[in-house]
Amino acid sequence: MDAEIAKLKGIACDCRIDMLKALATAESGHTAAPMGIMDFLVAMYFKILNIDPKNPQKSDRDRFVLSCGHYAPALYAVMAHRGFFPIKELLTLRDLNSRLQGHPHNLALPGIENTSGPLGQGISQAVGMALAAKIDQKKHHIYCLTSDGETQEGQVWEALMLAPARELDNLTCFVDRNFIQIDGNTEDVVPLEPLAKKYQAFGWHTIEIDGHNFNQIIDGCLQAKSTHLPTMIILNTIPGKAVKEIENDFTWHGKPPTPEEAERFIKELK
Amino acid sequence: MPFILNPTAHLDPKILTDKLEKELQRLGFGEGLVEAAIKDKNIVGLCCDLTGSTKMDLFRDAYPDRFIEIGVAEQNMISVAAGMALEDKIPFAASYAVFNPGRSWDQIRISVCYSRANVKIVGAHAGISVGKDGATHQGLEDIASVRAIPNLSILAPADYEETKKATLAIAKFKGPVYIRFGRETVPKITTAKTPFQIGKAEVFVAGSDVSIIACGPMVFEAIKASQNLYPKIKAEVINCHTIKPLDIETIIESVKKTGAVVTAEEAQITGGLGGAIAEILAENYPCPMERIGVRDTFGESGAPDELMDKYCLRAKHIEKAVRQVLSRKRLLPE
Numbered sequence: 065m066d067a068e069i070a071k072l073k074g075i076a077c078d079c080r081i082d083m084l085k086a087l088a089t090a091e092s093g094h095t096a097a098p099m100g101i102m103d104f105l106v107a108m109y110f111k112i113l114n115i116d117p118k119n120p121q122k123s124d125r126d127r128f129v130l131s132c133g134h135y136a137p138a139l140y141a142v143m144a145h146r147g148f149f150p151i152k153e154l155l156t157l158r159d160l161n162s163r164l165q166g167h168p169h170n171l172a173l174p175g176i177e178n179t180s181g182p183l184g185q186g187i188s189q190a191v192g193m194a195l196a197a198k199i200d201q202k203k204h205h206i207y208c209l210t211s212d213g214e215t216q217e218g219q220v221w222e223a224l225m226l227a228p229a230r231e232l233d234n235l236t237c238f239v240d241r242n243f244i245q246i247d248g249n250t251e252d253v254v255p256l257e258p259l260a261k262k263y264q265a266f267g268w269h270t271i272e273i274d275g276h277n278f279n280q281i282i283d284g285c286l287q288a289k290s291t292h293l294p295t296m297i298i299l300n301t302i303p304g305k306a307v308k309e310i311e312n313d314f315t316w317h318g319k320p321p322t323p324e325e326a327e328r329f330i331k332e333l334k
Numbered sequence: 335m336p337f338i339l340n341p342t343a344h345l346d347p348k349i350l351t352d353k354l355e356k357e358l359q360r361l362g363f364g365e366g367l368v369e370a371a372i373k374d375k376n377i378v379g380l381c382c383d384l385t386g387s388t389k390m391d392l393f394r395d396a397y398p399d400r401f402i403e404i405g406v407a408e409q410n411m412i413s414v415a416a417g418m419a420l421e422d423k424i425p426f427a428a429s430y431a432v433f434n435p436g437r438s439w440d441q442i443r444i445s446v447c448y449s450r451a452n453v454k455i456v457g458a459h460a461g462i463s464v465g466k467d468g469a470t471h472q473g474l475e476d477i478a479s480v481r482a483i484p485n486l487s488i489l490a491p492a493d494y495e496e497t498k499k500a501t502l503a504i505a506k507f508k509g510p511v512y513i514r515f516g517r518e519t520v521p522k523i524t525t526a527k528t529p530f531q532i533g534k535a536e537v538f539v540a541g542s543d544v545s546i547i548a549c550g551p552m553v554f555e556a557i558k559a560s561q562n563l564y565p566k567i568k569a570e571v572i573n574c575h576t577i578k579p580l581d582i583e584t585i586i587e588s589v590k591k592t593g594a595v596v597t598a599e600e601a602q603i604t605g606g607l608g609g610a611i612a613e614i615l616a617e618n619y620p621c622p623m624e625r626i627g628v629r630d631t632f633g634e635s636g637a638p639d640e641l642m643d644k645y646c647l648r649a650k651h652i653e654k655a656v657r658q659v660l661s662r663k664r665l666l667p668e
Contacts, residue, residue: 170449179449182440185413192417222410
């Protein structure tokens with residue numbers, strides 16, 4: 065197990081490095097939250113999800129819905145390392161004619177389940193997938209990642225209300241609790257706390273974990289499958305994780321590193 | 335020669351008499367959906383607390399396992415429908431037009447149209463004839479608001495039978511569709527034999543002086559106007575049930591013959607059927623044109639008939655517009 069975790073950590077480090085290179089080349093894109101979510105995405109794509117990069121449409125695959133589309137650079141980096149497409153293609157991020165659109169598009173790149181960017185639609189899309197799976201009596205699981213700032217969208221709560229009503233135990237959602245959004249700290253912009261209590265009040269099995277701890281992520285996903293309720297896992301993460309200079313700095317929400325900064329950050333990661 | 339309906343349209347001859355029959359368009363939707371669902375097990379229904387008034391209840395009762403009650407949450411409904419469509423379901427997502435697309439526009443744009451999710455968006459209680467509920471519930475901006483979104487087809491059928499046919503047709507059609515219809519019973523114009531194809535406008539009355547192009551229940555008013563104007567003015571009536579993609583060929587062919595156009599719709603004239611036709615005429619065959627519709631104003635409470643009169647949505651208003659457009663036609667140099 066320890067060896068496996070060490071391997072996952074190594075992959076997450078490589079993904080961060082390749083993502084920083086892609087962002088610096090694109091001269092555009094989000095840095096802080098994608099850095100903070102990388103450990104979680106690596107755990108999902110390398111350990112949890114039943115997926116096959118060579119057959120991205122296989123019908124019994126687990127579905128991974130990204131609701132916060134601006135996390136795309138992290139998703140692309142992890143998908144490339146998992147074998148969905150060549151790692152060197154990451155350098156086309158946000159380019160004209162690239163499959164790596166600024167925000168993910170389900171028709172642009174095999175393996176992308178849904179389109180997102182405008183916030184708040186992902187849990188609803190995932191609920192739809194979970195309902196379809198229930199109707200067809202399929203056994204795959206539907207996972208959805210949302211961000212904390214996104215949770216201010218009213219549609220999120222519409223979806224949160226519906227999932228327990230339909231007893232969607234095949235649905236597990238995550239919220240990246242990094243406390244930053246474009247205008248500042250979430251609790252200064254419009255407070256979300258007490259967030260866990262809100263999910264619980266809406267009827268979700270709610271777990272709170274360290275979003276950088278691989279064991280906790282893996283355990284949380286196992287626990288989610290053992291309840292009869294939809295599960296919400298709060299991932300406590302550090303935005304900008306692994307580069308001290310940008311950790312917890314909300315000004316890094318929506319900007320890419322310059323080539324010089326990327327070089328400096330990558331040195332620190334290595 | 336007496337006034338005649340285009341024989342190939344197989345319309346109900348009773349519409350020219352006092353004995354015309356009326357029926358709910360939404361009943362056509364409900365029945366059509368159940369019929370489509372018998373043939374295709376992938377069809378699912380979603381509704382926002384309006385199953386009775388949208389007639390989604392017929393589907394709910396026939397296929398309870400394929401019906402999802404969403405509650406009062408239109409944005410959620412459209413994205414949930416999109417998620418189901420990505421799993422090969424064919425979702426029909428229904429509410430009132432003022433809420434859907436009124437409140438669900440971004441979800442229609444991103445979750446449905448940009449994603450090419452095979453969702454059928456159903457806007458019931460469209461038009462001013464919603465009546466006493468007043469302006470808040472009269473869907474008049476729905477067509478204009480979704481017409482700019484790529485990948486979306488837009489349908490406004492004319493009566494009960496055509497709404498049923500349209501429902502069956504869009505169930506088979508692969509791609510996002512918005513369909514709208516009204517609350518009230520409206521004259522039964524079409525019959526089971528009337529041709530219907532998505533994207534194909536039909537000539538219901540042949541004429542040579544002016545083209546009246548209408549959609550929804552205004553098709554009946556257009557036929558009545560044409561009948562009243564005859565024989566002095568021979569007005570062609572075209573049922574343009576598909577507003578997007580527009581049947582440019584049929585419209586331009588008619589306008590080349592008549593040289594004048596009146597459009598009629600129970601919606602805002604801004605950006606709706608009239609707007610769409612003005613665009614293609616300007617590009618292809620500019621000619622005098624008048625638009626019948628709600629003229630950039632909100633409605634109000636009142637009986638449906640009173641509102642149709644007050645907001646100038648009757649045959650007599652179409653007739654006046656025809657005379658106006660013909661006077662403009664005569665002013666043009668030969």
